[in-house]
Amino acid sequence: MKITVKKNVFKKFNSLKIAFVLVEGIDNKSKLEESKHLLNDITELVKLTFNKDTIKSHDLISPWEVAQQEFGSKAKHYHTAVEKLLKKVLSKKSVTAKDVLTNLIRHVALKEIVPFGVDDYSKIKGDLTFSLSSGREKVDVLRNLKKGALYYNDEKSVLGTKLDFWRSKRTVIDQKSDSALIHFEVMLPVTQKKLNEIVKETADLVKTFCGGNVKVYFLNEKVNSVEV
Secondary structure, three states: OEEEEOHHHHHHOOOOEEEEEEEEOOOOOOOHHHHHHHHHHHHHHHHHHOOOOOOOOOOOOHHHHHHHHHHHHHOOOOOOHHHHHHHHHHOOOOOOOOOHHHHHHHHHHHHHOOOEEEEEHHHOOOOEEEEEOOOOOEEEOOEEOOOOOEEEEOOOOEEEEOOOOEEOOOOOOOOOOOEEEEEEEEOOOOOHHHHHHHHHHHHHHHHHHHOOEEEEEEEOOOOOEEEO
16 A cells, blocks of 8 residues: 655645554553553543633644634534543543554543544555545535645545544554554654554554554655555
8 A cells, every 4th residue: 555645735735744553463452451451541641731711822723723714603513633632631521442442542642632633444445645635525425625625635535634623434444453553743842752652552552452563654745655
């Protein structure tokens, strides 16, 4: 499979970097309770650190807030997966999942305050592309993407949007998933060095809790595609 981030995405989102973590041969259910405990520990820390009024002003979230402003009042209240997660935690809603990998990724996202996505690798059809919407792409029979939206798709359909946050159920992972493609999107002030640390932390957690094999790829304005 080839992963491509179109060059106009990097032109629009200055300093954007995307890291991909491909995990294969994983056990996504045996250490479920341990993964829930790990996630619950970080949610308790989040409750002590954040409140609903300060989320958008956090220095790792505010760059995405600026990028989202063009969507105006019709944009959803949360604009990335990590902000949605933070709001659920602060609303005292459970964020634990029924599979190990999702809990691990949510732990990392909350710990590092980094936008994320994860798809069942076996359910992705053909190549994966990150693009800016023309406004004609459909997420279902009744709704088109907003023009200029950052989204990603395989050869079958749109899988998710990154700012006005939405994702397809077609590639959602579950306990039966034995492979997954994780992606983290960052902008400054997150540096390449910090992104490397986040990816290493993720890979180490996956190996500890799920086993399997891990491969890592980075895309940026200089290298915008990779074969995986």
